Structures are given as C-alpha cells and as structure tokens.
Amino acid sequence: MPINPVIKLDAIEKTYHTGEVDVHAVRGVSLDILPGEFVAIMGSSGSGKSTMMNVIGALDRPTGGHYWLDGIDVSTLDRDELADVRNEKIGFVFQGFNLLSRTTALENVEMPMLYHRERISAHEQRERAMHCLELVGLAKRGDHHPNQLSGGQQQRVAIARALVNRPTLLLADEPTGNLDTQTSIEIMGVFQKLNDQGITIIMVTHELDVARFTKRMIILRDGKVVTDKAVEPRSVAEKELQLLRQEQQAVKLVKE
Amino acid sequence: MRIFASIRIAGRALRRNKMRSLLTMLGIIIGVGSVIAAVSLTSGATKQVEDQVSSLGESVVTVFSGNFTSGAQRGGWGSAPTLTVEDAKAIAALPNVVGVSPEVRDREQVLANGLNWNTQVMGESPDYPQIRNWGISSGVMFADTDVRSLAKTAVIGQTVADELFPGVNPIGQTVRIRNLPFLIVGVLAPKGFNLFGQDQDDTIVVPYSSHMHRITTRTFVNSILVQAANDKVINSVQNDITELLLTRHRSKEQDFTVRNQLELMQAVTATSRAMGFLLAGVAAVSLIVGGIGIMNIMLVSVTERTREIGIRMAVGARAADILVQFLIEAVTLSAIGGGIGIAGGVLISDLVGYWQHMPTVTPFGWIGIAFASSAVIGVISGFYPAWKASQLDPIDALRYE
Ligand SMILES: Nc1ncnc2c1ncn2[C@@H]1O[C@H](COP(=O)(O)OP(=O)(O)OP(=O)(O)O)[C@@H](O)[C@H]1O
Ligand SMILES: [Mg+2]
Numbered sequence: 001m002p003i004n005p006v007i008k009l010d011a012i013e014k015t016y017h018t019g020e021v022d023v024h025a026v027r028g029v030s031l032d033i034l035p036g037e038f039v040a041i042m043g044s045s046g047s048g049k050s051t052m053m054n055v056i057g058a059l060d061r062p063t064g065g066h067y068w069l070d071g072i073d074v075s076t077l078d079r080d081e082l083a084d085v086r087n088e089k090i091g092f093v094f095q096g097f098n099l100l101s102r103t104t105a106l107e108n109v110e111m112p113m114l115y116h117r118e119r120i121s122a123h124e125q126r127e128r129a130m131h132c133l134e135l136v137g138l139a140k141r142g143d144h145h146p147n148q149l150s151g152g153q154q155q156r157v158a159i160a161r162a163l164v165n166r167p168t169l170l171l172a173d174e175p176t177g178n179l180d181t182q183t184s185i186e187i188m189g190v191f192q193k194l195n196d197q198g199i200t201i202i203m204v205t206h207e208l209d210v211a212r213f214t215k216r217m218i219i220l221r222d223g224k225v226v227t228d229k230a231v232e233p234r235s236v237a238e239k240e241l242q243l244l245r246q247e248q249q250a251v252k253l254v255k256e
Numbered sequence: 257m258r259i260f261a262s263i264r265i266a267g268r269a270l271r272r273n274k275m276r277s278l279l280t281m282l283g284i285i286i287g288v289g290s291v292i293a294a295v296s297l298t299s300g301a302t303k304q305v306e307d308q309v310s311s312l313g314e315s316v317v318t319v320f321s322g323n324f325t326s327g328a329q330r331g332g333w334g335s336a337p338t339l340t341v342e343d344a345k346a347i348a349a350l351p352n353v354v355g356v357s358p359e360v361r362d363r364e365q366v367l368a369n370g371l372n373w374n375t376q377v378m379g380e381s382p383d384y385p386q387i388r389n390w391g392i393s394s395g396v397m398f399a400d401t402d403v404r405s406l407a408k409t410a411v412i413g414q415t416v417a418d419e420l421f422p423g424v425n426p427i428g429q430t431v432r433i434r435n436l437p438f439l440i441v442g443v444l445a446p447k448g449f450n451l452f453g454q455d456q457d458d459t460i461v462v463p464y465s466s467h468m469h470r471i472t473t474r475t476f477v478n479s480i481l482v483q484a485a486n487d488k489v490i491n492s493v494q495n496d497i498t499e500l501l502l503t504r505h506r507s508k509e510q511d512f513t514v515r516n517q518l519e520l521m522q523a524v525t526a527t528s529r530a531m532g533f534l535l536a537g538v539a540a541v542s543l544i545v546g547g548i549g550i551m552n553i554m555l556v557s558v559t560e561r562t563r564e565i566g567i568r569m570a571v572g573a574r575a576a577d578i579l580v581q582f583l584i585e586a587v588t589l590s591a592i593g594g595g596i597g598i599a600g601g602v603l604i605s606d607l608v609g610y611w612q613h614m615p616t617v618t619p620f621g622w623i624g625i626a627f628a629s630s631a632v633i634g635v636i637s638g639f640y641p642a643w644k645a646s647q648l649d650p651i652d653a654l655r656y657e
C-alpha cells in the first residue's frame with residue numbers, strides 16, 4: 001500500500017498581475033512530498049521559492065493547478081478554512097522572523113494557541129510554549145522581548161512558535177539567511193531532531209552547505225523544477241558542530 | 257470566539273500607547289461628563305421644584321396684580337397697584353376658600369439686641385403659615401386681633417433669629433423696623449433655600465395692616481395667597497376669583513393674574529427641562545465627535561499594525577478574530593472614556609451644587625445610558641477600522657513595510 005503524500009502539487013502556477021507585464025513566478029510545478037521527508041528548495045533569487053512556500057503554507061492561493069494537503073484540496077477552502085489549516089497543520093518560519101515586537105518570547109510562542117479551534121487553557125498554553133522553547137534551547141529567555149534577543153535566538157523563537165500547535169508540516173523560508181555558520185548549524189540541528197521525531201520539513205535556502213543537512217533537494221529555475229534528487233552524503237549537525245569547534249580550537253592554538 | 261484572549265491583546269495594545277489612548281478618550285470623557293453633570297444639576301432643580309409643589313400644597317392659588325399673560329407688560333408680577341385688602345376679604349367669602357393672606361413685601365434694615373440686619377419684611381394674615389404649610393418652631397403666630405389693631409407684633413425666620421439673637425431666645429424681645437419696636441411672638445421653622453437660591457428663612461412676617469400703615473404707606477397689596485379646600489376644587493376657586501375680581505375692578509381688561517402653585521412650578525420645571533435637553537444635545541454632539549476621534553485613531557492603529565495583523569493571520573487568526581480584537585480595543589477605549597466621564601460628571605455637578613447651593617440628583621438611569629451609549633459609540637466607530645483590518649490579505653499584510 002503506497003503512503004499518502006503530505007503534499008501533492010499538480011501543475012501549480014502563480015502569476016502576479018502587476019502593471020503591464022504579468023510575472024509568472026511559478027509555472028507548472030508538480031511534486032509529491034511524503035510524511036517524514038526533509039526537503040530543501042533551492043534556486044537563484046527570484047526563481048519563485050518564496051512564492052511556492054506561500055502557496056504550500058496556505059497563505060497564498062495558486063492561480064492554476066491543484067494542491068492537496070493531507071488529502072484535502074486546499075484550492076476549495078475558504079478564507080476561514082485556510083486560517084484553520086495554517087493554525088493546525090502548518091508551522092511557518094518566515095524569512096524575516098516576523099515576531100511581534102514588544103511582546104515577550106513566551107507570548108509570541110503562545111500566540112498560535114489563541115487561535116486554535118479548541119480552547120486551550122491558559123495553563124496548558126504556558127506549558128506547551130515553555131516546552132517548545134526548551135526544544136529550541138531558549139527556556140531561560142521566555143520573558144525577553146525580540147529586541148533583546150540575537151538573530152539566532154529570534155529565529156529559534158520563531159521555530160518554537162511554528163511548533164507549538166504540533167503541526168504535521170514545518171515550513172521555513174531561509175531560516176539561516178541572516179545567521180553565522182555556527183548558529184546555522186545549530187538551527188539545522190534543531191530541524192534534524194524534529195525531523196527524526198517525524199515532522200515533515202520543507203525549507204528554502206540559498207546555501208548548498210545548509211541544504212546538505214536535508215534529505216531531498218529540489219532546485220527551481222524561473223518557476224520550474226529543474227532538479228529533484230536525494231541528498232548524498234548527508235551532513236549531521238552534531239558532527240559538523242564538533243568539527244567546527246575543533247577548527248576553532250586549532251586556530252586558537254596556532255595563535256598562542 | 258476567544259473573547260478573553262482578545263480583551264488581553266486589546267488591553268496590552270492600549271497600555272502600550274497610554275498618552276494616545278487618553279487623548280483618544282478625551283472626546284468621550286467630555287461628552288459623557290457634560291451629560292452627567294448637566295442632567296444631575298437639572299434633575300436636582302426639577303426635584304426641588306417638585307418638593308416645593310408638594311410642600312406648598314397643590315391647593316394654593318396666588319393672585320398677582322398686573323396681567324402678565326397679556327402683551328402689555330406693566331413692570332412685572334405684583335408691581336401694578338390693582339389688588340386691595342378689600343379684594344382679599346371678598347375672596348375669603350367665596351365657597352371652598354379656607355385661607356386668605358394679602359401679601360405686601362419690602363426690604364428693611366432692622367435693629368435688635370444691638371445688632372442690625374437687612375432682611376425681607378412681609379405683611380401677611382394669620383393664615384399665612386397654614387397656607388404655606390410652614391410651621392412655627394417656637395412661640396405663636398400673631399392673631400386676627402393684631403391685624404385689626406395694627407399691632408406691632410412679628411414672627412421671624414430662623415436666619416433672622418440666628419443673626420439678631422445669637423444664643424438668646426428671641427420670643428418676647430423686640431426688633432426695630434423703621435425705628436418702630438415690634439414684639440417677637442414666634443419663630444418660623446427652618447425652610448432652607450428656594451428654587452432661586454434665596455434663603456427663605458431670612459424674613460420677618462408682620463400683620464399686613466401694620467405693614468401697610470406703620471412701616472410703609474400703601475393702599476395696594478402685591479399679591480393675595482388663597483388656599484382652596486382641596487386640589488379638586490382648585491379650578492372652580494380660580495374661576496370664582498377671576499369672576500369676582502373682574503366685577504369688583506369693573507375693568508374690561510383683566511388687571512390681575514390668577515395662578516395655582518402647580519402651574520407656577522410647571523413653568524419653572526419646563527424651563528429646566530428645556531435646559532436639560534439643550535445640554536444633552538450639546539453632549540450628544542461631543543459624543544459623536546469623540547466617536548470620530550476613536551475611529552480616526554483606530555484607522556491609524558490598523559495601518560501601523562498591518563504587519564502584526566499579517567503575522568496573526570499567518571498563524572491562523574480568522575478574519576473574525578482580527579475584527580473582534582480591534583472592536584474590543586475601540587469599545588475598551590470608549591467604555592473607559594465613558595467611565596471616566598461619568599465619574600468626572602458626578603464630581604463636577606457635586607462641586608457646582610456645593611458652591612452654588614444647588615441640589616443635585618445623581619441620575620443612575622442616565623449613567624447607565626451614558627455608559628451604554630459610549631460603548632455603542634465604540635462599536636460604531638471601531639467597526640469600520642476593524643473590518644478593514646480583518647479584510648487584509650495575509651501575504652500583503654506580511655509584506656507591508
Ligand atoms: N507580490 C508580488 N507582486 C508581483 N511580483 C511578485 C510578488 N512577489 C514576488 N513577485 C515576483 O515573483 C518572482 C518570484 O519571487 P519570489 O519571492 O518567489 O522569489 P525567491 O525565489 O523567493 O527569491 P529570493 O531568493 O530573493 O527570496 C520574482 O520575479 C518577484 O519579482
Ligand atoms: Mg524568498
């Protein structure tokens with residue numbers, strides 16, 4: 001018996017009508033993504049990666065084709081049903097963090113639970129938010145505001161927020177875009193751990209080094225899939241971190 | 257609907273911009289405050305009128321000299337010389353009339369006990385306390401024989417007693433009016449201030465005959481107080497008086513005016529009610545202005561927080577959640593404004609009432625209405641901005657800079 005895909009894209013198109021010229025950001029993408037996969041979407045700037053992520057994240061509607069999420073045809077859903085899908089099935093980590101400023105990390109993480117169809121008690125909200133912050137290693141920073149956190153820490157708060165409603169699908173648009181190598185590897189470590197626990201992850205990245213941590217690589221060009229292959233050999237975050245530390249140690253020794 | 261969460265979010269957003277929130281509420285605060293102050297002052301005045309009607313009795317008829325219903329004004333109430341003591345005696349003989357007092361009034365500088373005092377001296381008949389439903393707290397009222405003999409006897413109000421005889425029993429003492437010694441036989445019970453802020457206890461009552469022949473030299477009275485047997489016969493008594501006086505005065509034009517207490521009070525009440533409506537109108541306008549202020553700030557707030565709206569929608573807020581969040585913000589603003597306005601209005605009316613010796617009635621009905629209408633203003637003025645926010649596209653909102 002074949003496993004049902006979490007995501008099934010069938011000839012997805014997205015055309016922006018701006019001014020005189022139409023921009024064909026995505027032109028006919030067909031894909032199946034199975035449960036437990038860890039996918040990197042790559043491609044040059046303007047190749048349609050973010051546009052595709054927004055469609056997959058039920059934030060934007062395609063202008064053509066069909067999209068099934070967990071067997072549901074998303075193109076038939078109305079605004080409120082899309083909101084519920086985003087709330088319950090998808091965790092989205094944005095390119096620019098998108099945390100609420102002047103709101104603590106913990107409250108940022110609690111926010112998606114406010115909009116859950118089933119009421120979650122304040123006590124349980126707190127517990128789940130704390131648990132997710134622990135998962136990304138930020139348990140001690142719950143009462144910090146985003147402007148008191150580093151970029152990597154903000155990104156981890158955003159990941160905790162994406163996880164708090166226990167989604168089946170985690171989407172991340174350039175989660176390591178503004179981070180240094182070590183922090184990037186740490187974030188990838190978090191993703192690998194989550195993926196090992198069974199969450200399907202799709203991630204956009206520019207960097208081949210970062211894509212090496214995933215299991216499958218899809219490359220877009222001009223809104224079309226040009227490459228779709230397994231990642232081989234695959235990097236493991238823990239090992240990479242160790243290597244990095246050894247290198248740093250070596251640099252220090254040489255200096256002394 | 258997750259109302260509690262929305263209230264928390266709204267409260268946090270408002271606290272973040274305290275000064276702006278306060279300025280936004282100012283319109284509502286002023287609007288509601290002025291309604292409450294206006295209504296508590298006017299309804300205080302109205303209540304006092306009603307109290308006076310009931311304390312005077314509805315069966316009292318006043319005859320004024322001069323006709324102030326015709327176009328030809330002749331110097332106001334009680335100033336034209338048309339009513340005489342004989343008229344009063346004739347009225348006393350009418351059926352259903354149980355008390356009559358011809359009334360003359362004058363201000364005099366009086367002396368007693370080495371002190372002097374400027375007060376109102378009134379000439380009345382012995383029926384006066386009964387007609388005005390005014391008790392004697394000590395001593396007695398002067399008698400009919402005093403009227404006939406032009407006796408120099410007097411009954412004084414409490415204020416006069418306090419001013420001229422501090423710590424002394426005034427009964428049996430004399431008070432000099434125009435240098436004539438009047439024997440004090442009684443003290444009137446305290447009655448307090450009247451509708452126009454005058455101290456009713458600041459008065460001396462003497463027999464009308466003594467007033468007209470000893471203190472002043474008059475042949476006409478200012479007015480005649482008449483008490484009917486009960487309030488059912490009041491109309492027939494009024495008609496009888498009119499007929500009687502028309503015959504007696506043999507004039508084609510009516511040179512007097514007959515009014516019962518109720519009519520007089522209704523005139524005053526109508527004035528204060530009209531004043532109340534005017535103030536309520538002004539207040540309603542400022543409530544609307546306050547509502548526009550709230551709408552304006554909410555629109556600014558929605559624009560400023562477009563990104564926040566986008567983030568909330570991206571993690572699963574429905575349009576209704578966003579709508580409710582901003583609506584609650586607007587309603588919270590206007591309801592808090594309304595609350596402050598109510599407290600301020602009550603405070604101001606109490607202060608004004610205290611300084612101006614005006615009674616106030618805290619209008620609980622109006623407080624409810626004011627609070628409800630400021631909440632409604634919040635809903636109305638918040639709806640458009642909130643609806644605008646809820647219709648944003650999540651992607652566009654997230655991209656907003
Ligand atoms: N809202 C929009 N209106 C019009 N055109 C748009 C809009 N969003 C994206 N585009 C266009 O669609 C194309 C794909 O954009 P997209 O943001 O998906 O690229 P990307 O692969 O994510 O690029 P980057 O790596 O720089 O983030 C681009 O040519 C872009 O100009
Ligand atoms: Mg992008």
